[in-house]
Amino acid sequence: MASRMISAADLDAAELAALLAFHAEAGVDWLLEEEPVDRIAEFEAMRAAHAARRSAGSAAAGQPEASAAPGAADRSRPAPSRSAREAAAPSPAVAIPDGQAVADAAFVASTARSLAELRTAMEAFGGCNLKHSARGLVFAEGNPNPDVMVIGPMPNADDDREGLPFSGRQGIMLERMLGGIGLDRTEILLSNIIPWRPPGNRMPSGPESDICRPFIERQIELAEPGHLLILGNFAARFFFGSTQTIHQLRGQWRDVVVAGRKIPAFATLHPQDLAAAPISKRLAWQDLLAFRAGLGSQP
Template identity: 65%
Template sequence: MISAHDLSPAQLAALLAFHADAGVEWLLEEEPVDRFAEFEAMKTARGSARAPSAASQRSEVESGGAPAPRQAPAAPGSTPSREVRAPAPVASTPAVAIPDAQAIEEARFAAGSARSLAELRVAMEGFAGCNLRNSARNLVFAEGDEAGGIMVVGPMPYADDDRDGQPFAGRLGEMLTRMLAGIGLAREQVLLSNVVPWRPPGNRVPTAREADICRPFIERQIALAEPKHLLLLGNFTARFFFGGNDTIHQLRGEWRDLPVGGITVPTLATLHPQDLVTAPMNKRFAWQDLLAFKARIQG
């Protein structure tokens, strides 16, 4: 068994980050607890409560009444105390999931009611129709220059984004910053966002239901920001906006006029920073797409 003393500071930090991402909030009790003794005492207490004496059983049968609660004899000189009764169990009402159609309609209403990105963020913070918000730490909302004319949209928040509450944080954010810098753009000059604003557990791909519920929010973000050019990152994002089942390698590098949120935006899809981290050979394809994006925004 590996002890914490055997780990370097970097390894220990990585282990703690792993536990935090998994939802672990504490590792040890404040005081040692003997769970085996606790369990045995619990069994003994239950057995004593369930085993009435023979005399009491005979008395109950003869009288035809319900069993009387057993009371411990009072100590000499003590004042009898009133009977203590256990509180009646409270019937728990299970959480009722909102039907998909209703959740989508509520999302449309909340998004359509917002007249600015600030109002939209407040509406999304109060929206309870998407199950992802129950497991995510933070709502990851759009960030950057909403008046810069360029919007970059990814699929969903990852662990670093969820922890920091901002899109494209951590290692993937650094990769995106380098991608933008390669065509003369600073991170602060563009508006960054995601299709789904809450991190799915384990970084899994959002379901079709989750995407449909979140669609009104990302479309409203685009409509309010009114970007002149839109850059989509990754397979999920390209399919979400373009439709179909083609892969990002089939959808990338081609300009399309995308009707979204009541406006039409020239849109280009390319690979996500995660694609470049896991398969560095993809960098050459992303670079071709970024050069095409640069030529269009400067033209």
């Protein structure tokens, strides 16, 4: 017997709610985008930008660019649609992470004299390709001169949508975790190593991390926190310079050196880790108790 696809119109309110909850637990962040996305136009824009850079490089080297026979391109592929041409025209060239971009990021970060200035500088910075796929910058939020600064790896879909770190369900979970040891979100500073959400929540590449390092280190330098709480595998490896997992790095005090200043740092599991493996909540709770106890004893 042939099966029939079930439409949303066939479900009642309770069934729809259950279906949405299932997708949320499975990690689906978006069902539909707010605006239609023409992926073909994006590809055409990237290819045009690549061709322009290649042409510029050939001209600078004094080499004529190879050209096809007249009309060959027209015969080999159809002309782009109007929507593709309109989308391609204003699209900026994709910024590929490289050594110059890292140097530019370091210079931009060093010129900021406050967190507000740093935010403005990062919003204008165009040297990281992640900026072009994210909705916007997700900057540090909270107490600008905290005793505790909490740092995660990168924004998720909720953060990207709200423009704030640790938004949505993970933010609520983090607030409960911190509240359990007497810390309030308004008293601390929250931030991420990567300020722009990577496409599909993928892990940042090495060059992307190198570009973003001056920005997070400058945030720490300007905020002058007394202690750092590092969340998750990526963030722990980033700050501790280790290839070990968060389960090996968690629960211990270490020093992180930023601008010549040693800051006591403590790593534990990220709220996303706890959502994926609720059994790990007991480990996180042990870590938080140890972190709370160490706040008074660390120099």
